[in-house]
Amino acid sequence: xxxxxxxxxxxxxxxxxxxxxxxxxxxxxxxxxxxxxxxxxxxxxxxxxxxxxxxxxxxxxxxxxxxxxxxxxxxxxxxxxxxxxxxxxxxxxxxxxxxxxxxxxxxxxxxxxxxxxxxxxxxxxxxxxxxxxxxxxxxxxxxxxxxxxxxxxxxxxxxxxxxxxxxxxxxxxxxxxxxxxxxxxxxxxxxxxxxxxxxxxxxxxxxxxxxxxxxxxxxxxxxxxxxxxxxxxxxxxxxxxxxxxxxxxxxxxxxxxxxxxxxxxxxxxxxxxxxxxxxxxxxxxxxxxxxxxxxxxxxxxxxxxxxxxxxxxxxxxxxxxxxxxxxxxxxxxxxxxxxxxxxxxxxxxxxxxxxxxxxxxxxxxxxxxxxxxxxxxxxxxxxxxxxxxxxxxxxxxxxxxxxxxxxxxxxxxxxxxxxx
Numbered sequence: 001x002x003x004x005x006x007x008x009x010x011x012x013x014x015x016x017x018x019x020x021x022x023x024x025x026x027x028x029x030x031x032x033x034x035x036x037x038x039x040x041x042x043x044x045x046x047x048x049x050x051x052x053x054x055x056x057x058x059x060x061x062x063x064x065x066x067x068x069x070x071x072x073x074x075x076x077x078x079x080x081x082x083x084x085x086x087x088x089x090x091x092x093x094x095x096x097x098x099x100x101x102x103x104x105x106x107x108x109x110x111x112x113x114x115x116x117x118x119x120x121x122x123x124x125x126x127x128x129x130x131x132x133x134x135x136x137x138x139x140x141x142x143x144x145x146x147x148x149x150x151x152x153x154x155x156x157x158x159x160x161x162x163x164x165x166x167x168x169x170x171x172x173x174x175x176x177x178x179x180x181x182x183x184x185x186x187x188x189x190x191x192x193x194x195x196x197x198x199x200x201x202x203x204x205x206x207x208x209x210x211x212x213x214x215x216x217x218x219x220x221x222x223x224x225x226x227x228x229x230x231x232x233x234x235x236x237x238x239x240x241x242x243x244x245x246x247x248x249x250x251x252x253x254x255x256x257x258x259x260x261x262x263x264x265x266x267x268x269x270x271x272x273x274x275x276x277x278x279x280x281x282x283x284x285x286x287x288x289x290x291x292x293x294x295x296x297x298x299x300x301x302x303x304x305x306x307x308x309x310x311x312x313x314x315x316x317x318x319x320x321x322x323x324x325x326x327x328x329x330x331x332x333x334x335x336x337x338x339x340x341x342x343x344x345x346x347x348x349x350x351x352x353x354x355x356x357x358x359x360x361x362x363x364x365x366x367x368x369x370x371x372x373x374x375x376x377x378x379x380x381x382x383x384x385x386x387x388x389x390x391x392x393x394x395x396x397x398x399x400x401x402x403x404x405x406x407x408x409x410x411x412x413x414x415x416x417x418x419x420x
Contacts, residue, residue: 005110008089008191009038012078013097015069015241017050018135018234022099023062029101036061036106039085040097041078043067043243072243074253076203079184086194096185098234100133100142105230109188112176112226125189125221127182129164133232142232146173148225149181150310153334153390154301156397156419157258158267160210164235167227171312176224180294180313182213185233189221197221200260200279204253205244207261214265217290219282258420265298268396292318292325301396302329330392333365335419337387337400341378343415344385344404349374351405354387356397356419365391369402 009026013019019042027033042064044051056062063085072078079094086092091110102108109126116124131143145166152161162181167173184199197216199208216223244250262270264280265287281287291297295304295315304315308330317325337354352369367389369377377385387402396419403414 004090005032005106006035006037006089006091006191007106008086008092008194009036010079010082010092010094010194011038011097012041012043012075012082014043014072014075014078014243015045015048015051015246016097016237017048017240018098019051020053020055021135022095022097023056025099025101026095026105029103029105031104031107034061037087037089038062039065039082041065041067041082043069043072043078045069069243069246072247073201074204074243074247074250075184076199076205076208076257077201079199080201083194083198086191089191092187092189092191092194094184094187095231096233098135098237099130099185100138100232102230108228108230109226112224112228113189116176116222116224121222121224123190123219123221124176125182125187125193125216125223126176126226127179127187127223128225129162129183130186130226130231130233131229132164132235135234144229146225146227146229148177149179149183151181151296151303151307153332155206156335157206157255158262158265158298158301158420159207159258160296162209165310167225168310173227176227178312178314179223179225180213180296180307182209182216182223184209184212186231188226193221196282198278200276202257202260202279204250204257206254207257211261211264213294214287214290215279215281217293218285218287220284267298267301288322292320297326297329300326300329300331301333302331304328305330308332331394332390333393333397334388334390335397335400337389337402337417339377339385339387339402339415341383341385344378344412346404346406346409346412348407349404350407352387353401353403353405354389355401356389356391357399357401358395359398361399364393364395364397365389367391 113124129147131147134141147164149162150165152163171177196219266272293314295307350371354368355366356364358364399418401414401416404412
């Protein structure tokens with residue numbers, strides 16, 4: 001590998017005790033550590049004595065933006081700040097601050113990019129929810145096979161959520177696998193991506209990944225999942241402080257972000273009536289091109305059947321007419337109602353009415369919880385009963401109701417919620 005193969009590594013870190021181990025693992029396992037140019041948005045609290053970067057502050061290949069955690073405006077803002085440090089490196093890697101790396105990870109990724117370019121993809125982007133590791137049991141608990149991104153659902157606020165999954169038997173794991181979604185915790189591509197598809201600092205959290213997925217595609221990038229394990233990610237961050245734990249205004253910021261995301265995709269009747277500037281779509285392809293490639297429809301909150309089966313893109317109807325494509329869509333509503341344990345204090349519930357309603361309060365869908373489901377939910381260690389429901393509907397629900405029944409108390413107070 002040539003010394004010209006520099007890699008701009010982007011890290012947004014928030015009060016994370018895993019930042020130092022991440023840097024240590026990244027440098028020690030790189031085949032060419034001198035080629036790494038690292039930018040860090042270091043959002044930290046000086047009272048966290050473990051959050052210390054002294055050993056790296058003198059490294060000329062590391063540029064640290066020192067940020068008091070109280071001044072943080074969220075992860076997208078921090079990622080955008082790091083991207084301003086890009087200095088024409090040939091490649092870029094974006095990660096979170098809680099990773100571990102495989103031996104020669106840098107050479108492996110560049111080899112994949114080169115392979116894809118030789119196969120006719122001039123701007124390949126490698127991305128995934130990479131396999132997990134547990135800092136308390138490392139390296140023994142590392143998952144040793146590659147993961148991809150599967151569609152999960154459109155949330156009521158409009159963003160698309162994904163889930164990590166291992167490759168399926170029908171996936172070709174002999175080479176990088178075509179992908180429809182972008183992961184913000186692992187993305188490796190050409191360095192110019194740090195300029196062309198920057199994170200929108202006006203976003204807060206949700207909507208970040210689906211917006212970059214579509215924007216990257218419209219800027220001419222082709223998305224792929226690595227077919228080899230190059231690093232691991234800690235998903236739980238169990239017991240750690242997140243930015244929204246410290247920010248009392250995070251709900252307002254996230255709601256504003258959701259609205260901005262719906263405007264970008266013109267969902268639910270919203271218009272793109274604000275100037276997104278460099279944070280809008282590219283000119284190499286259209287948003288409709290992305291929808292047909294990925295098998296999604298944002299305005300319809302719907303997907304093609306192949307997406308639900310987790311087949312790799314492109315969608316079989318990529319070249320169909322708009323009418324044919326839209327007629328084949330499946331409108332699936334999937335949602336988790338979180339009920340705090342304090343809202344359901346009885347120990348003898350035998351039945352919960354669970355229903356989703358329209359604007360007029362009429363039931364769109366109802367599926368009640370029996371004793372078995374209630375017991376499983378009340379055993380959850382997170383302190384919430386997670387009432388998951390999934391159904392096909394042409395009408396977006398506007399509210400939900402959970403109405404518990406107790407053997408000793410009879411009908412208890414109903415619990416209700418508004419969907420956006």
